[in-house]
Amino acid sequence: MDSLLDRVFPPKYDFYAMLSKQAQLNAQGVDALFNWLKDASVIESSALCQELKAADEIRMELERKLIDAFTTPFDRGDIYSISIGMNKVIEYAESTLLSMQAYDMSANPVIIGMVAILKEGTDQFAEAVASLKADPVQTESYIAGIRQTHDRIEQFYRDAMSAVFRSDNPMEALRQREVYHHIKDASANLDSAVDILHKIVVRLT
Numbered sequence: 696m697d698s699l700l701d702r703v704f705p706p707k708y709d710f711y712a713m714l715s716k717q718a719q720l721n722a723q724g725v726d727a728l729f730n731w732l733k734d735a736s737v738i739e740s741s742a743l744c745q746e747l748k749a750a751d752e753i754r755m756e757l758e759r760k761l762i763d764a765f766t767t768p769f770d771r772g773d774i775y776s777i778s779i780g781m782n783k784v785i786e787y788a789e790s791t792l793l794s795m796q797a798y799d800m801s802a803n804p805v806i807i808g809m810v811a812i813l814k815e816g817t818d819q820f821a822e823a824v825a826s827l828k829a830d831p832v833q834t835e836s837y838i839a840g841i842r843q844t845h846d847r848i849e850q851f852y853r854d855a856m857s858a859v860f861r862s863d864n865p866m867e868a869l870r871q872r873e874v875y876h877h878i879k880d881a882s883a884n885l886d887s888a889v890d891i892l893h894k895i896v897v898r899l900t
Contacts, residue, residue, distance in 0.1 A: 710764075725788055798874070820837070
């Protein structure tokens, strides 16, 4: 039910829609990265970078409107934090691409596997945010699954690094560790965004 303040001063901007759009673009960006890893011919790396940056425009627009808005559908600090968390996910996805190019690394089963799990998480996150306004209980049903993707990436990372440190090529170990860590950081920021989303759901229900 709308608060008295919302009835007197109706929200000027649809922050639900902006957050949903950002989450969708994040999912599309990670999906594009995943497809590029499987087959670099599907998209030029420069075009992929532009796709990964698309969500940033939504974030900046949201921040401008958040400053201008008199009322928001829920805590403006949470709106800001969840948007920043989503943006960090896509920044680390881009860092994964740029690091692979800088270190002349090809995709391997570890990188593809970790990004595949990250893709699951961002896809579920987009679905969760899309249902937030109409059905926050439905949003809540996605939370555990998204958190599980982070746990799976953490385990994937530990197993991969265990193998890397047993190798006899320290320079290759450092290159692999750097790229794996970017994917791990993307997952960690998605996990933080999920915590904020869950807090929003608790307050709305």
